[in-house]
Amino acid sequence: MHAAKRTRAAALVSKHGPTCRRVAQSLGAAGVHVRATPFPSELPLDGLEDVVALLVDLDVSPGEPPAMLVAEARQAYRGVPILATAGVDSRARLLDALCESDVHHVIPKRGALTLPRGGMPVIGTLEGPDEHDLFAAIRRLLEGPESPGVSPYLLSGAPVHEVSVRTSDDKDGALEAIIGFAESMGLAGEKLRRVELSAEELLMNALYDAPRNSDGSPRNANLDRRLAVSLGSDETVKMRYGCDGQTLAVAVADPFGSLSKQAVTERLRKVREGIPRPNAGVAGAGLGLVMTYSVANQLIFAVAPGRLTEVTAVLHVGGSNRAAQERGTAVHFYVGGEGVGE
Amino acid sequence: MVQIDKKKSADGTLHVTIAGKIDERFDPAVVLCEARGKVVMHLAGVRSISSLGVRAFEQFVQALPEDVVLVHISPAIASQLTMIPNLVGARAVVESAKLPFTCPACGAEKSHSVPFRAGASVEHAPKCACGGYMELDGLPEQYLPA
Numbered sequence: 001m002h003a004a005k006r007t008r009a010a011a012l013v014s015k016h017g018p019t020c021r022r023v024a025q026s027l028g029a030a031g032v033h034v035r036a037t038p039f040p041s042e043l044p045l046d047g048l049e050d051v052v053a054l055l056v057d058l059d060v061s062p063g064e065p066p067a068m069l070v071a072e073a074r075q076a077y078r079g080v081p082i083l084a085t086a087g088v089d090s091r092a093r094l095l096d097a098l099c100e101s102d103v104h105h106v107i108p109k110r111g112a113l114t115l116p117r118g119g120m121p122v123i124g125t126l127e128g129p130d131e132h133d134l135f136a137a138i139r140r141l142l143e144g145p146e147s148p149g150v151s152p153y154l155l156s157g158a159p160v161h162e163v164s165v166r167t168s169d170d171k172d173g174a175l176e177a178i179i180g181f182a183e184s185m186g187l188a189g190e191k192l193r194r195v196e197l198s199a200e201e202l203l204m205n206a207l208y209d210a211p212r213n214s215d216g217s218p219r220n221a222n223l224d225r226r227l228a229v230s231l232g233s234d235e236t237v238k239m240r241y242g243c244d245g246q247t248l249a250v251a252v253a254d255p256f257g258s259l260s261k262q263a264v265t266e267r268l269r270k271v272r273e274g275i276p277r278p279n280a281g282v283a284g285a286g287l288g289l290v291m292t293y294s295v296a297n298q299l300i301f302a303v304a305p306g307r308l309t310e311v312t313a314v315l316h317v318g319g320s321n322r323a324a325q326e327r328g329t330a331v332h333f334y335v336g337g338e339g340v341g342e
Numbered sequence: 343m344v345q346i347d348k349k350k351s352a353d354g355t356l357h358v359t360i361a362g363k364i365d366e367r368f369d370p371a372v373v374l375c376e377a378r379g380k381v382v383m384h385l386a387g388v389r390s391i392s393s394l395g396v397r398a399f400e401q402f403v404q405a406l407p408e409d410v411v412l413v414h415i416s417p418a419i420a421s422q423l424t425m426i427p428n429l430v431g432a433r434a435v436v437e438s439a440k441l442p443f444t445c446p447a448c449g450a451e452k453s454h455s456v457p458f459r460a461g462a463s464v465e466h467a468p469k470c471a472c473g474g475y476m477e478l479d480g481l482p483e484q485y486l487p488a
Contacts, residue, residue, distance in 0.1 A: 189442055190417055190480065193390045200365075200392050225366045225394050275426045278397035287393035287426075294425060294484075320444060325481045 008142070009048050012036040013073055014057030019085060019109065019128035023055055026134035030142065040069060043076030051080050053138060056103075058086035058093050059126075066097035074102065081141055083134075085109055087126040090328055095272050098331055099265040107133050108328035133298060133330050140300075140334060149240040150249035153298065153314045158244040165237040168228035171203045174239050178250060185243060190321040194295040195248060198313035199239065201288035202252035206237040209284060210254040210309060218258075224282035246318035251300075253310040259303050261333045268293060268331070297327050302334040345387075346372055355380045361387025364395035370402040377406050386414040386440040386453075396422050396429070403430045410434040414455050417441055420485040423458075427487070439486065442479040445470035451479065460487050 008031060012023050015038035024034045032052060035045050038060060044051075054077045058066050070082060084097040087109035094106035110127040136152045150160055161181065163174040175196065182195045207229050211219040220229050231237065234255070241250040267289040279286040293299055298314035316324040344362040351357060358373050358381060373381075391399065399419075403410055410433055415423070420439045423429055430436065436458040443463075444451050450470050456462040463478035463486060470476050478485070 193418055196363075196390050197392065204393075277426065277428060278393070278400055280397075285393045285397040287396055290425070291393050291396075291422075294421065321442060321479045322444075322477075322481065325484060 007031075007033050008050050008052045009033045009035065010053040010055060010138075011043060011045050011048055011051055011077060012055040012057070013040050013043065013060055013069075014038065014055070014085075015060055016057055016087075016109075016126065016128065018126060019057050019059075022128035022131050023134060026131045027053070027138050030135055030138045032138055032142070040072040040076075043073055051077055053083060053141060054080045055083045055085065056097075058084055058097060059088050059109075062088040062093075065100075066093050066103075067101040070097055070101040070103055081105065083107060083137065085129045087111075092272060094328075094331075095268055098333075099269050099272070104261065104333040104335070105137055105331070107137070107330040110327065130327070130330075137330075137332055140302075140332075148302075148310065149251045149253070150242050150312060150314075153249040153300075153312065154242050154247055155244035158242045160240055160242040163239045165203060165207070165239060166231045166233070166235065168207065168230075171207060174203060175200055178239070178241050181241065181243075182248065185317075187248075187317060191315075191317045191324075194315050194324075195250070195317075197295050198292050198315060199241070199250050199252075201292045202250065202311050202313060203237070203239065204284075205288055205311065206252050206254040206309075207231070210237075210256045210258055211235065212256050212258050216258075222283045225284065226282070243317065246316065247314060248317045249312060249314045251310055251312035253308060255308060257303055257305045257307040257309050259301060259309045259311070261301075261335070264289065264301055264331075264333065293329055293331070296329055297324060298330045298332070300332045300334070304336060344368055346370065348373060348376060350376075354378075355382055357382050357384065359384040359387065362389065364388060364391040364399055366392070366394035366398060368395055368398040368402070370398075370405075374402070374405055377408075379408050380411070381406050381408070382411045382413060384413055385419050386416055386455075388416045388418050391418045391422060396426070400429055403434050406433075408433075412436045413438050414440040415458065417480070417485055420458070424484060424487065441485050443468055443476035444479040445472060445474055445476045447474035448472040450476070452476070456486075458486060462486055 010027050010032050014020050020036045027034050056073050082103045083105040084103045085107050086093045090108040097103040098106050107129040111125045165171050165174050178199045182192050208220045213219050238253045270290050296313040297316045300312040302310045347359040349357045438455045439458045440453050440455040443454050454468040456466040463482050467475045
């Protein structure tokens with residue numbers, strides 16, 4: 001007689017039918033059983049064991065600050081990763097959830113506000129969060145380092161290219177490589193600009209903001225960005241990229257593991273609060289992460305503190321530029337042994 | 343790599359055309375040494391701008407001696423101006439943006455210049471060769487003021 005296999009589970013707070021269906025399908029495909037309730041006050045859900053994720057649909061109470069909604073749900077499932085989704089005022093509210101609470105994953109719903117010709121905003125059909133985004137997110141939470149880099153975000157079998165970077169010249173070469181790759185697929189205009197911007201800002205971060213001295217102090221962060229830098233032979237940065245015809249992903253991994261969620265949210269707060277000016281001086285302008293956020297459809301941060309940081313930008317390049325922009329930006333932050341690539 | 347061309351018109355206005363990529367290596371000295379009065383910058387050819395390029399561009403505009411007019415700004419510049427409304431300060435006027443449009447009927451694409459103001463992508467949408475009106479290939483708030 002076989003011992004009963006323990007089923008992993010997730011709790012979902014939502015009253016939006018399409019969201020409930022998409023979450024159930026996507027997580028179910030990853031082997032996670034989902035139970036939903038429209039009210040955070042009904043958590044924890046009876047009989048739900050081995051809960052590996054808690055999903056909160058912020059639209060259950062669009063007038064309530066996201067941090068309060070999340071805090072109420074958190075009381076029932078301490079220590080469980082929280083994913084937030086929203087369709088109403090999604091960009092602002094998901095950033096609030098990411099920056100003001102311990103939410104590490106935010107995914108906007110598809111089909112949110114659309115602006116038809118004439119400029120009057122109407123609420124289109126809210127479809128719930130993207131199934132592929134959900135599936136990749138939950139798999140990475142569950143399976144850890146088995147699928148590092150860009151592979152989780154592309155169709156299986158999509159070729160992945162890798163470039164090693166240690167110097168500023170290497171960085172220029174890596175940029176040329178990914179731009180050439182994108183151009184060879186016929187990408188141009190805004191699609192090409194998004195690819196170039198994402199890759200460049202990730203590489204600059206890896207070369208200048210990430211490196212640490214042996215005592216943990218920043219090594220290159222205050223350097224004039226016009227000056228060339230060179231990392232040690234054991235400090236190689238790796239850029240991986242690939243495309244499956246619809247999605248292009250670029251991941252830059254450095255061996256320092258110095259990025260924190262706080263550092264990310266400090267920068268992303270600028271999106272909500274308005275960016276007054278670029279930082280003065282010759283070091284970083286303080287805009288790279290915000291600019292990458294503005295063009296990417298997913299931003300994934302994975303950190304093994306002191307050992308590895310990998311930042312991945314996922315860009316939808318199939319269809320129109322407008323369709324890509326309408327998808328918004330999901331953000332995921334994995335820490336420690338939780339879904340960090342080797 | 344960025345290309346900078348300049349031409350002085352009969353009324354003394356310096357017309358500057360910037361094309362390519364603006365990054366930390368952007369050096370506008372060739373413009374600053376000649377800029378004495380009004381400067382009109384033609385920016386349709388700026389295909390991309392990095393975060394460090396944004397700062398370099400801001401410093402460049404601030405260093406110009408008199409009123410500056412930006413015309414036909416590219417999507418790369420437009421997206422930064424909507425993200426950072428004070429990027430070019432009060433001395434620079436942004437007149438127009440050259441943005442990507444697509445035809446919902448036949449799928450044709452083209453770049454078209456519209457005034458840099460809210461609603462302009464609808465009011466000034468170009469007509470497609472097939473007869474239909476084209477639509478902005480992007481969210482208006484990404485490229486035009488709210």
